[in-house]
Amino acid sequence: MQPSFVVLVDLSAAAERAAHYAAVLGELLHVRLALVNVYQVPLLSSELAFVAMPYFPQLQSDAEDAFQAMAERLPVAAEATVLVAPMHDAVQEAIARYHPLLLAMSLSPEQNGLDHLLRNHVLPVLRATHRPLLLVPEASLPSGRPRRVLVAVDNDYFALNASTLALAPLLASWQATFSVMHVRKASAGVEQPGRYAQLGGPLRKLLPQAAPGALYEDADHDTAAAVLRAVAEEQADLLILIARPRSFLGRLFHRSVTAQVLHSCPVPVLLLPANAPDQPDYMPPMS
Known part of the structure; x- marks a missing residue:
């Protein structure tokens, strides 16, 4: 088909x-x-x-x-x-x-x-x-396929659902460079060694193997500003947000952070559904 x-x-x-x-x-x-x-x-x-x-x-x-x-x-x-x-x-x-x-x-x-x-x-x-x-x-003016893509994820584990994983061939066809930004509040305490590597694990099933992501960490209290700053610093022409029912996306919408990002974002945004740890088909990362 x-x-x-x-x-x-x-x-x-x-x-x-x-x-x-x-x-x-x-x-x-x-x-x-x-x-x-x-x-x-x-x-x-x-x-x-x-x-x-x-x-x-x-x-x-x-x-x-x-x-x-x-x-x-x-x-x-x-x-x-x-x-x-x-x-x-x-x-x-x-x-x-x-x-x-x-x-x-x-x-x-x-x-x-x-x-x-x-x-x-x-x-x-x-x-x-x-x-x-x-x-x-409306303010974004994309002229072609993305060359630099920023993926923003939060500090909680996730598993990408089947509809999201089905986009892997599409993302590979762009031949773009992918960077990963982990959004973490400064008050979250000392970071466990290797946690970001585990959080990025599910993305390896989605992002092209030929274009490994570069880690981008930001501990700013203003999530929308942090994401927009990362878009500018990475010179991204597409932003990907991982969306879960009661986690990253839910908080973004309820606090109007997504509205702030979209209102000022100079590039298109792709929302990718994922499963939260309490959903039946979630598989925790291997330690």
């Missing part, structure tokens, strides 16, 4: 740039793009609904034509579809139809507020699908 990405789009220029970037990322693996627009039917009074309903099929047809035109402007094979359903149901339908390696979407700080978009769309999609999610901030 030909690999695919699902890109959640609207008719904005930012959404088209995100779709183009996703196309570039998957081009060497001949990834096919599925552009999915989730149309939310507006809540109308009964009188307005009576007038608007006859025009709805034409509106949907016009939207499908516009998104198909967007698909035809991309550098890889792509198709477009408009789904009329709540976001959660539409994403599940898209996954069942296309079996994507990852989902992608653009992020605009002005679109109803970045925090609102993250909490009400991004995080529910990630939790519901357990699929990798590529976020392309």
Whole structure:
């Protein structure tokens, strides 16, 4: 089966740039793009609904034509579809139809507020699908495949899930250099010898063997600032965050650190789902 990405789009220029970037990322693996627009039917009074309903099929047809035109402007094979359903149901339908390696979407700080978009769309999609999610901030202007990738992980053990490990061939196709940043608070006490090597163990199953990561440790209290500083110092053109239900990602969203990172991050961000130690398929690292 030909690999695919699902890109959640609207008719904005930012959404088209995100779709183009996703196309570039998957081009060497001949990834096919599925552009999915989730149309939310507006809540109308009964009188307005009576007038608007006859025009709805034409509106949907016009939207499908516009998104198909967007698909035809991309550098890889792509198709477009408009789904009329709540976001959660539409994403599940898209996954069942296309079996994507990852989902992608653009992020605009002005679109109803970045925090609102993250909490009400991004995080529910990630939790519901357990699929990798590529976020392309509107301010980022990626011009090609990433050459330097920064991977940020916290100080707790994790195991990458099957959907994340399935991205290994994709990451290898970029021929990029990968660096690993461990986020650890200064108040965490004396670090045990070899702990970072153990924490990096799961990443060896994902990152290309030809591009070993260089350890980047930061003990700053301001997590968002530490991550953004590491992106600048490593000259990264893609940031990867490891996402777990009740650990790194959960804390980031609840404390708005992810919102801070995405609001100021000059590069796209790839969220990779992982399993926490209390999940059934977690295997602790060998000592």
